[in-house]
Amino acid sequence: MRSSFNKFEEAVFRFLMIVSTLVVLGCLFLIIGTVLFKGIGSMDLDMITRTPQGGYYLGKEGGVLNAIVGSIVLTSSATAIAFLASLPVVLYINIYAGKNSRFAELIRLSLDFLWGIPSIVYGAFGFIIMVYFGISASLLGGIITVALFILPIMARAMDEVISLVPVELVEASFSLGSTRIETASRVVLRQTLPGIISAILLAFGRGIGDAASVLFTSGFSDRIPLSLTQPAATLPLAIFFQLGTPFPEVQERAYASAFILTIIILIVSISARLLAARFRRHTIQ
Amino acid sequence: MQTNPHVRVHDLSVSYGSTPALNRISVDIPEKQITAVIGPSGCGKSTLLRAMNRLLENSDGVSLSGSILIDNENIYDPGRDVTEIRKKMGLLSQKPYPLPMSIFENVAYGPRIHGMKKKNEMAETVRHYLTISGLWEEVKDRLHEPASRLSIGQQQRLCLARGLAVEPEIILADEPTSALDPKSSQKIEAEFKHLKNRYTIIIVTHILRQARRLADYVLFMYLGELVEHGPAAQIFENPQHEMTKEYIRGIIS
Amino acid sequence: MTAKRTLKDLIAGKAMFLITAGCGVLVLVMALGLLIRAWPIMQIKPLHELLFSVSWSPMKGDFGMLPFIMGTLWVTGIAIVIAVPISLLTSIYLSEFALSRIRELSRPFIDLLAGIPSVIYGIWGVIVIVPLVKGRLAPLFGVSSTGYSVLAAGIVLSIMIFPVIIHITMEVFQAVPAGLREASLSLGATQWQTVKHVVLRRSLPGIIAANVLGFSRAFGETMAVLMVAGNITKIPGSVFDPGYPLPALIANNYGEMMSIPLYDSALMMSALVLFVVVIFFNVISRYILHRIRLRIS
Numbered sequence: 003m004r005s006s007f008n009k010f011e012e013a014v015f016r017f018l019m020i021v022s023t024l025v026v027l028g029c030l031f032l033i034i035g036t037v038l039f040k041g042i043g044s045m046d047l048d049m050i051t052r053t054p055q056g057g058y059y060l061g062k063e064g065g066v067l068n069a070i071v072g073s074i075v076l077t078s079s080a081t082a083i084a085f086l087a088s089l090p091v092v093l094y095i096n097i098y099a100g101k102n103s104r105f106a107e108l109i110r111l112s113l114d115f116l117w118g119i120p121s122i123v124y125g126a127f128g129f130i131i132m133v134y135f136g137i138s139a140s141l142l143g144g145i146i147t148v149a150l151f152i153l154p155i156m157a158r159a160m161d162e163v164i165s166l167v168p169v170e171l172v173e174a175s176f177s178l179g180s181t182r183i184e185t186a187s188r189v190v191l192r193q194t195l196p197g198i199i200s201a202i203l204l205a206f207g208r209g210i211g212d213a214a215s216v217l218f219t220s221g222f223s224d225r226i227p228l229s230l231t232q233p234a235a236t237l238p239l240a241i242f243f244q245l246g247t248p249f250p251e252v253q254e255r256a257y258a259s260a261f262i263l264t265i266i267i268l269i270v271s272i273s274a275r276l277l278a279a280r281f282r283r284h285t286i287q
Numbered sequence: 288m289q290t291n292p293h294v295r296v297h298d299l300s301v302s303y304g305s306t307p308a309l310n311r312i313s314v315d316i317p318e319k320q321i322t323a324v325i326g327p328s329g330c331g332k333s334t335l336l337r338a339m340n341r342l343l344e345n346s347d348g349v350s351l352s353g354s355i356l357i358d359n360e361n362i363y364d365p366g367r368d369v370t371e372i373r374k375k376m377g378l379l380s381q382k383p384y385p386l387p388m389s390i391f392e393n394v395a396y397g398p399r400i401h402g403m404k405k406k407n408e409m410a411e412t413v414r415h416y417l418t419i420s421g422l423w424e425e426v427k428d429r430l431h432e433p434a435s436r437l438s439i440g441q442q443q444r445l446c447l448a449r450g451l452a453v454e455p456e457i458i459l460a461d462e463p464t465s466a467l468d469p470k471s472s473q474k475i476e477a478e479f480k481h482l483k484n485r486y487t488i489i490i491v492t493h494i495l496r497q498a499r500r501l502a503d504y505v506l507f508m509y510l511g512e513l514v515e516h517g518p519a520a521q522i523f524e525n526p527q528h529e530m531t532k533e534y535i536r537g538i539i540s
Numbered sequence: 541m542t543a544k545r546t547l548k549d550l551i552a553g554k555a556m557f558l559i560t561a562g563c564g565v566l567v568l569v570m571a572l573g574l575l576i577r578a579w580p581i582m583q584i585k586p587l588h589e590l591l592f593s594v595s596w597s598p599m600k601g602d603f604g605m606l607p608f609i610m611g612t613l614w615v616t617g618i619a620i621v622i623a624v625p626i627s628l629l630t631s632i633y634l635s636e637f638a639l640s641r642i643r644e645l646s647r648p649f650i651d652l653l654a655g656i657p658s659v660i661y662g663i664w665g666v667i668v669i670v671p672l673v674k675g676r677l678a679p680l681f682g683v684s685s686t687g688y689s690v691l692a693a694g695i696v697l698s699i700m701i702f703p704v705i706i707h708i709t710m711e712v713f714q715a716v717p718a719g720l721r722e723a724s725l726s727l728g729a730t731q732w733q734t735v736k737h738v739v740l741r742r743s744l745p746g747i748i749a750a751n752v753l754g755f756s757r758a759f760g761e762t763m764a765v766l767m768v769a770g771n772i773t774k775i776p777g778s779v780f781d782p783g784y785p786l787p788a789l790i791a792n793n794y795g796e797m798m799s800i801p802l803y804d805s806a807l808m809m810s811a812l813v814l815f816v817v818v819i820f821f822n823v824i825s826r827y828i829l830h831r832i833r834l835r836i837s
């Protein structure tokens with residue numbers, strides 16, 4: 003006997019659930035839509051082909067090529083370093099220590115903690131390291147900080163893929179006389195390559211979008227950095243600074259820069275997802 | 288011993304996506320008797336049971352055709368309230384799933400859902416069904432402990448009590464003893480023998496000896512087909528089909 | 541040949557172990573680094589004064605962080621109040637009611653929401669939410685507001701933590717065995733009753749963990765909040781007032797911090813506070829989620 007009150011309650015909650023889901027998905031489209039729409043109106047070729055010229059921040063000519071190049075160079079280098087650090091971690095806990103071992107669990111836990119630490123704290127920590135080693139705000143400082151920041155993201159994402167490799171496959175390789183490092187590089191890496199690339203892209207996307215970690219550490223410059231010790235502009239900071247000026251012309255350029263960053267993020271996220279989907283189809287589970 | 292059919296399965300086919308699981312099953316299941324469904328694993332026994340409780344529609348990609356009549360009404364008629372249909376049946380699964388609440392609340396769950404409000408009526412109901420399922424003496428002093436603290440065997444009997452408390456006509460049991468120790472299995476079997484005068488019981492089992500001990504009526508299935516069905520004595524002593532003979536003799540399993 | 545291979549394996553193993561161990565202790569190294577840099581000010585000022593005094597004027601040597609801590613609590617509180625019901629209802633819908641096709645279709649979009657950079661959230665907040673608060677919401681309550689307020693920051697933050705909470709909550713729902721749902725359904729319960737009495741009850745610890753993680757994410761979020769919260773050093777009196785959250789304080793003052801005595805130490809101490817709070821909440825929720833994972837395996 004379902005009372006009419008129960009039916010009413012269920013109808014109300016069903017309605018609320020659907021509305022909530024639409025709100026969540028709607029927010030996504032609204033945010034991306036707004037930024038793309040606002041940005042495309044302010045886009046011009048100068049934005050991506052020129053660096054800021056004199057008086058740029060007062061509305062004179064130029065573009066954000068410095069920030070685009072800075073972001074890409076900084077984040078690519080940081081991603082490479084993070085990869086060189088996280089690959090051994092993930093291979094070690096999954097193949098040497100055993101993916102269900104206590105040690106592996108402990109490392110995962112500490113990676114989860116690292117993932118949870120806000121990027122501004124990474125920024126502060128990066129700053130401390132730089133002071134300690136006497137590095138000033140520069141491309142190098144930004145690279146170190148962003149590498150630390152995306153390390154747990156990349157490591158956890160790679161771990162999710164590599165821990166899916168069936169134990170039998172690893173054992174089969176051992177039983178054929180392969181050493182652990184051979185198994186890791188020949189069997190496991192080959193099997194999971196698309197997933198690993200997807201993890202790298204994910205980390206790159208997080209790195210290139212983050213501003214708080216580079217605020218203290220990479221400095222900001224209107225020139226394209228030519229060495230590791232020069233300060234480097236990044237897109238998120240360019241957006242932040244341009245939006246912070248009182249001049250509408252410059253704010254427009256913040257929108258255009260946001261457009262560029264959003265497009266980069268979309269390309270990276272979509273490629274990561276396509277790769278991950280492909281990965282799922284090709285592995286044995 | 289011939290009685291009225293209680294559940295009439297007619298031309299029932301089920302497939303998961305493109306994999307067929309049941310192929311045009313038709314059978315009448317007698318009222319207030321124990322019907323055992325036997326057959327090798329993967330032959331569609333669970334699917335048949337779940338079709339009777341309309342649990343298949345919860346998973347995506349399942350297609351079903353044919354009809355199942357209970358009390359001469361097709362449970363798959365559009366517009367029928369699925370909760371009313373499920374209320375007519377108590378389901379006992381392979382592994383007991385106590386709800387995440389106390390022992391008392393587990394048994395009270397069904398009656399409460401169906402509108403029972405009075406406190407003392409509820410207490411009486413809970414006591415009654417725990418007694419029927421032979422659990423009362425063991426749990427009467429700790430009714431408000433979480434059900435998960437019971438042993439697996441006790442949990443299964445709790446699930447039985449919980450199912451009986453919605454006053455079903457039919458008990459569907461899917462290998463109800465397969466997770467239990469021999470002692471607990473015996474208790475469940477004894478319960479079934481007790482209950483069969485009042486309920487129509489359909490039990491899936493792959494333990495032949497259990498089917499022999501309990502069943503009045505037997506369905507033998509193989510690869511989604513209902514190969515043979517009939518009174519227990521006939522199936523066990525004088526099976527008609529080659530396949531059934533082999534299965535009974537333990538050649539295929 | 542074999543000896544060489546074995547040696548290679550050994551050396552690789554040792555090197556990988558060192559890197560792994562390095563990652564394992566990184567959290568501790570960060571804590572230590574922040575603590576060392578925050579130490580000077582903690583030696584001079586008692587902790588309760590630093591945390592609970594409202595007077596902040598670095599030039600005079602006053603470093604009371606209460607306005608910033610309150611600012612953070614306001615924006616995080618608002619974010620949680622908005623995000624919890626919406627994320628929970630969305631998770632329930634996607635995991636219990638929606639067709640699996642819709643569920644799988646929505647997943648990448650929710651992940652994408654998590655991948656949007658916080659400056660983008662910030663700029664969107666400036667374009668859409670700030671005017672909304674200024675022009676619509678504040679007049680509705682008869683107050684005037686610039687729009688740059690803890691409410692605007694809370695709204696933007698809540699959207700940022702939707703994907704965090706939804707992702708984990710759905711994982712928690714997925715860990716509820718199908719047999720448990722069927723047990724309830726087979727008693728004649730409706731799907732909604734099953735969700736309400738069985739799935740939610742069983743998932744409660746996990747739902748709490750998911751929301752605690754969402755909270756801690758909001759707690760440390762910097763750029764978006766910095767861009768819309770208003771950043772005025774005063775404890776907010778209402779949701780329409782500006783606030784100055786702790787992460788924004790750090791981000792805004794890195795430039796001058798080296799020129800005023802103890803200023804850098806005070807900012808590092810705020811970073812330490814963020815760190816400690818976030819780690820604390822992470823420990824709680826990871827512990828709960830770990831227990832849940834043990835239960836299903």
Ligand SMILES: Nc1ncnc2c1ncn2[C@@H]1O[C@H](COP(=O)(O)OP(=O)(O)O)[C@@H](O)[C@H]1O
Nearest residue numbers: 303306308327328329330331332333334335346
């Ligand atoms: N949810 C499902 N999705 C896809 N195939 C299923 C599902 N459940 C069962 N099957 C398939 O249907 C067939 C019958 O299964 P089942 O009814 O569980 O058999 P039994 O209970 O006799 O062991 C098997 O081949 C099984 O693999």
Ligand SMILES: [Mg+2]
Nearest residue numbers: 329332333461
């Ligand atoms: Mg079965």
